Amino acid sequence: MANDDENFFDAIVVGTGLTESILAAALSKAKYKVAHIDPNPYYGGNEASLSQDEFVKWGEQVSNGLHPAFSSHSGDSQVLPYSRQYSICLRPSIIPSLGPLITGLIASGVAKYSGFKLLNSVSIYAPDGTVKSVPGSKDAIFKSKDISLIEKRRLMRFLTFASGDFEDKPEIQGKEEQSFPEYLKSAYQLSDATVVVIAYALAHCHRFHTSFIAAPALLPALSREIWSFSIPPAVNGAVYVLGRPILSTAFHTPTSDEAQSEPYIEMKLDDFPEVLKSRVLISSKVNKPPGTPVLPLEVSLPTDAFQTSFVSKVARCVAILDKALSFHNTETTADPDSPPSAKDSLDSTVLIFPPASLPGGSQTNAGTVLINGEASLSTPKQRWIVYIMLPLTSPESESNVEALLRPYLDAALRLTGEPEAAPVQPLSTSFFFENQTPDQGSSSSAPQDTPRHFLIPPLAYSTFPELPDSAAKIAEIVFHQAIRSLRALKGEASTEEEEVDFWPPMEPEEEDSDDE
Structure with a gap:
């Protein structure tokens, strides 16, 4: 169901943290109209970089x-x-x-x-x-003066094993319940010093776990990546409002004599002339607007997809x-x-x-x-x-x-x-x-067929490099739930099995012609 009102949106996303920014970009790439607002005068929320x-x-x-x-x-x-x-990040990561x-x-x-x-x-x-x-490489391992020759060979055996598909390999059979350091010592006879290096540098963890990470890391200015996610929504007609606290929200049901033919959530901002209208509202608990007029659905996360913190x-x-x-x-x-x-x-x-x-x-x-x-x-x-x-x-x-x-x-x-x-x-x-915001369970006492307000789970700290990937995974989970509601509210035909791609395939860029 189309709506020509410039101030009518498919989704209002409150907060410009990394999770919210990825989500707003994905909704916009899926051709949904988004309003992205933040009471803070800067972009990035808790992951912002500040001068x-x-x-x-x-x-x-x-x-x-x-x-x-x-x-x-x-x-x-x-x-x-x-x-x-200066660019000082509140929650730096890689x-x-x-x-x-x-x-x-x-x-x-x-x-x-x-x-x-x-x-x-x-x-x-x-x-x-x-x-x-x-x-950081095979060459660097063999040049190191701190590792004996036999230790280098054992370390290379482990790295070769960890860089491939190791689930069915004999090296791990019967050792699945061992801690990471115990496994390294028993399977590869590595010294305590080498085990410490692998456990805390390659796994980047605050406690030992069995996740083998052998990929190099990229260092971004995290807020620049958050800002970059604002570009797809802007190209697709999104509206950005920073530094305007939310005054009120209400659920509006049109009367028979109104041109607007469907119910919507309306939002008034401080010192902002227009009233924003939206089919769905997405926020975290911290950014939950005052007087939210519809029952919020707290999006739950699958425990097997996230490290327990x-x-x-x-x-x-x-x-x-x-x-x-x-x-x-x-x-x-x-x-x-x-x-x-x-x-x-x-x-x-x-x-x-x-x-x-x-x-x-x-x-x-x-x-x-x-x-x-x-x-x-x-x-x-x-x-x-x-x-x-x-x-x-x-x-x-x-x-x-x-x-x-x-x-x-x-x-x-x-x-x-x-x-x-x-x-x-x-x-x-x-x-x-x-x-850290504790998980307090769902805000709704019963399942909702077509929820209009989604509460984003908090982006909790688990390990140092996990923050960006956790934000992306949370955004994708909220995206699919929001899409199901939007399709139902807009009367778009869909099947239970059919899902919108989180990131639709990119359209090929036009090549410059060599007209002479």
């Missing part, structure tokens, strides 16, 4: 309780020179080069508006204060430096007389602190450090951002966030590449908690 002056203001808002996904903010409030040249998000970026055509940088390195912090680089909070730190960190001379095999060079400076680098590897650090969970700089388009020249993330379980989650992360920050700042040098002094530091 340094915006980040300072955001920290003040967290302290005042205006962002319920975050709490306990402390740190510097000084605005730095060239503050607008994108595995194989997975749902990279598939969506390519299938939607969004990838051509995006920029990516390969992660330069992944390293492991050892209890003796040295840093061990994780070999036992995280109650994530302790986070953002530090800005004017001196590069370096792992040069931190490895026991490094030449102590060789001076650090520019290539030793860390940018687009991940450092893992395994449990119990650091005095004063967590005994049960791994800390992750991500270092970004000018090469990742995140800072002005000669500036670096150090992100620290530590997933927590109680009772740690009730501790002071700065006290939890200070050992990790101090250890990172000592990595100057010069053994006798003083630690780097940050220009700015901020500490805060990211709160």
Whole structure:
């Protein structure tokens, strides 16, 4: 059923986080008209990247309780020179080069508006204060001086096994119930040091699990990817409204003398002249509009598609430096007389602190450090951002966030590449908690044939690189449920078995003609 009213939409999506942005793009690619709104004045929701002056203001808002996904903010409030040249991500992550998000970026055509940088390195912090680089290729493995020849051969056997279809291979038979490190030791006789490297660098996890990840990782500015997902809706006639709080919502049933022939949800925004009308409304619990007039359906997630998270909070730190960190001379095999060079400076680098590897650090969970700089388009020249993330379980989650992360920050700042040098002094530091939203069950007491309001499940932290792929998987699940309602409400013919592709095939681009 068509509607010519410019302010009438198939779906209003509230919130511009990664999940909502992917969902809005997919609905638009499927030829549905979308209004995408956010009470925040910036795009990206909880996954936004902010300039340094915006980040300072955001920290003040967290302290005042205006962002319920975050709490306990402390740190510097000084605005730095060239503050607008920083891109500080609230929930930094990396994108595995194989997975749902990279598939969506390519299938939607969004990838051509995006920029990516390969992660330069992944390293492991050892209890003796040295840093061990994780070999990123077969050649790097055999060049490593930290791995014996027999260990190299065993490691290559495992990597060859893990990179293929291993479910029916004899190496795993009878060992399915073993933990990841137990499996590596029993099946390949790998040393404890090598097991730690594999478990925390290749699996990128805060606890051991049996997911083998051998694919390289891509480092995006996450907010740029969120912004890129706004392009398909815009091309297809979507409307974007930022910085306008929702005043009210209502369900309108037309009378017999109205031109509008179908019921709809109407939404009024602060200081916005038009009333938005929509067949369906999609939001998270946090962004649920006031006075929602229809029974919301909380979309449930299949447990087998998502890693179970036992995280109650994530302790986070953002530090800005004017001196590069370096792992040069931190490895026991490094030449102590060789001076650090520019290539030793860390940018687009991940450092893992395994449990119990650091005095004063967590005994049960791994800390992750991500270092970004000018090469990742995140800072002005000669500036670096150090992100620290530590997933927590109680009772740690009730501790002071700065006290939890200070050992990790101090250890990172000592990595100057010069053994006798003083630690780097940050220009700015901020500490805060990211709160995890518990699953409280469905909001509706009975199934709905044609729900009009969908509640998006929260994008919870499970592991460091899982965030983007989890957002893509959640968006696809909500997409298919919303499509079923929209088809029914618009009277579109469909069968139970027929589903709209999450990302329809891209139309071929016209080639430039060589008219001479």
